[in-house]
Amino acid sequence: MNPLKEILNPGSIVIYGASNNPTKMGSMQLINILETGYQGKVFVVHRREKEVLGLPAWPSAEAIPERVDLAQVVTPPQAVPGILEEIGRAGIRRAIIISGGFKEMGDEGRELEGKLREIAERHAIRFLGPNCVGIMSSPASLNTTTIARPPMGGKVALVSQSGAYSAMIYPFLAERGLRVHTTISVGNEADIDVVDCLDYLAEVDEVRAVGLYLETVRRPREFIHAARKAAERKPVTAFYVGGTEAGARASLSHTGAICGSDELYSGLFSQSGVIRVSDMDEMADALLALSLQPLPPGPRFAVITNSGGPGSALCYHLEKAGLEVPIFSRGLAERLKAMTRPLSYCGNPVDLTFETDQNLFLRILGEVLSSGEVDGAVIYGLFAPSDFMHNIKARIPAVREVEEALEKGFSDFTRSLAEIPRSLGKPLLVLSFLPPGSSTAKKLVGSGIPVYQSARRIAEVASVMVRYSQVSPGSRDRAP
């Protein structure tokens, strides 16, 4: 059985390295475990204290009167081998070793890491790390990292050779509305590695898309096999940073990774069906759409806008990204023209110029996506009334009385809008300059419509969707 199943869904955990000093890493992790809703049992081992952060402290794992499923260890590196022996004797078979100071620190650390491997093998312990930051598992309401408030409950899994990119990044993901099913920080991969993660996540149906942050691939052959299998079922995206001189130097000091050239890795990814992205922001953008929207059956996009500049920018960037913005047939253009105001242009882009009746977007989107002439659509020009009423309310108090009804109207609108791409099996992406915290962005994303703040970002997302659709044509029919 894949060891990640128990690591991500343990019935009980014991923590080594927590104390009554809340600024210590182990203490922060314990606090987060206790505060995030985890329903399993939590034990703490402390050599001297009787109580740690309100929990009884045990002198060792062996003293705990039941068998614990998982140990998480954050102590100085020299103490880790002894602790691994101890949890082995206590019958614990899964561990997360947070501690740094191993392979990434040169020969001495490499030797110490070998020792961990030897002890683990002897006790049949499978472990994550060392030099990692823990995991977040939505099904278990479990967050063993130092970062509070992970955006739980989504359909996306992240696997990262960097701790920051699996935990420090939570506020970044939360801001974008990208909720996450699972994050796994693999650290130095002394035992469990990215290949194991891909094997496991391929089988978890609730995970609809996977993101990888990589500084190296230690088992290329197995990686290709596992990634291919996963990519047949769900999109797998990767951000790789080892391919420049300073990037390689930084990675070596970080996780002891020996990096290969950018080209080599691009080849490895394309062989594996993995979509390479250029940074975590592009990955988060792509995963948001991949987890919320159907895949485009082809590269043709419609642009619907109530303002010329963003429409032009969308057309420009979609074409720059290798996608198509085809001119509509005369029939479709005439049907659209009949719905819109005299000043509008209906050739693709559909440019409504200034338009306050947002319901028009429902009819236009339906007409366009059901025409057979495009494979997806982008809209610019949606807004929740409250995002624009500050000054009007100040000057005309009566407006305050209708604000709630207007906002409710917008909520109804976003729900109706979200139904169209879902029912027609073609994706909708929205461009807006309102920030992620605005009512507009929250209601759209909450309804399942991904929102982005630049035309370039939208084109990148659309390109990833089309590329994945080509990698795995069968997966097009999966529900988003």
Place this chain on the structure above:
Amino acid sequence: MNPLKEILNPGSIVIYGASNNPTKMGSMQLINILETGYQGKVFVVHRREKEVLGLPAWPSAEAIPERVDLAQVVTPPQAVPGILEEIGRAGIRRAIIISGGFKEMGDEGRELEGKLREIAERHAIRFLGPNCVGIMSSPASLNTTTIARPPMGGKVALVSQSGAYSAMIYPFLAERGLRVHTTISVGNEADIDVVDCLDYLAEVDEVRAVGLYLETVRRPREFIHAARKAAERKPVTAFYVGGTEAGARASLSHTGAICGSDELYSGLFSQSGVIRVSDMDEMADALLALSLQPLPPGPRFAVITNSGGPGSALCYHLEKAGLEVPIFSRGLAERLKAMTRPLSYCGNPVDLTFETDQNLFLRILGEVLSSGEVDGAVIYGLFAPSDFMHNIKARIPAVREVEEALEKGFSDFTRSLAEIPRSLGKPLLVLSFLPPGSSTAKKLVGSGIPVYQSARRIAEVASVMVRYSQVSPGSRDRAP
């Protein structure tokens, strides 16, 4: 005299097109003028009403018993020529024509636009538009657009052939902490155009950087001359979208612009000393740094991080963008090693691994930027304590009592940090995954340190800074 001086700093304004219906464009603009702190006189012309939004309404501009500096007109296009005659007769010499329905609508509109030009010339009226959205002028506390709450008071000017990219974009700019000195929506440029804007903005010392959104350049020769003159004094960046087939189609329907190829425009920009950027987000990113930080004297950057992944990503993207992340000399590496913990790496990147004492960043940054070995620096790993204390506060109530002191400590820290690049004349950029609304981002940007959420974005910004530094070596010494 450049007509923009009076348009951006009028002593009085008259509005055509406002009514008592607050959903009309003209009404929203009037409300924003009244709510944004404008100290000049505001008049409203309405043919039937006696009062509009609480102001007395005049039947025509000629009925107003004093000469008004500026008229803003948003009415159906057919009414505009008559209004232009009327304001001409009333002695008004500056106008902003918001109304659409001119050149962008084909032959009939083109003729109507010609008529505007003829009337304006006859009355010596200089005007912005038609088909524009108005202006925002911080020195005059004046916002004539429909969008409330522009991020006023900065050192950046935006000139845009798209209304959305000069006004709808306010929330987008505000979110990033990019305050703006002036925005000018030029619309169809029937009279005042981008060249006039560049001429004017070159002379305004408080404007430290300029951003252009372009779908066409109507007077290429004059553009090159004006842009060069401006670029000698301050960075000028441009986002051009006409260079693809659909982009050109969209622009034609939008502002009646005839577009040229991407290559042609890239040549035009490089001849002019204008830095081309790929979208408004990249432009906003660049303008934030250009308006807050000194220019880098060369392409060498130091990366200082408390976490490996972001450090690797920064090295990777800086090198990908054509910049350098040089290995430090033995002397510098040893001086840094003496300041840091045993597990740190000091070769560039400086990787502190987990580090909670942020004051260390002050000493490292000072050492690195004064070494002569780099021309700028990027830091990852800064955070305001309150952004990470949610769960700790819940579990350990005593922490709440020290929160304020910790936050104050961070404020003092950001102020000290901001002094270092300022005094050494080399830029500092910060990578953080905390959202723009976080205490971390607000305090850093508030102290003058630009913050970005991805390594790729930082590399793009650094690249724009280095490119401008090469365009205009003399400008390096200007204060930021």
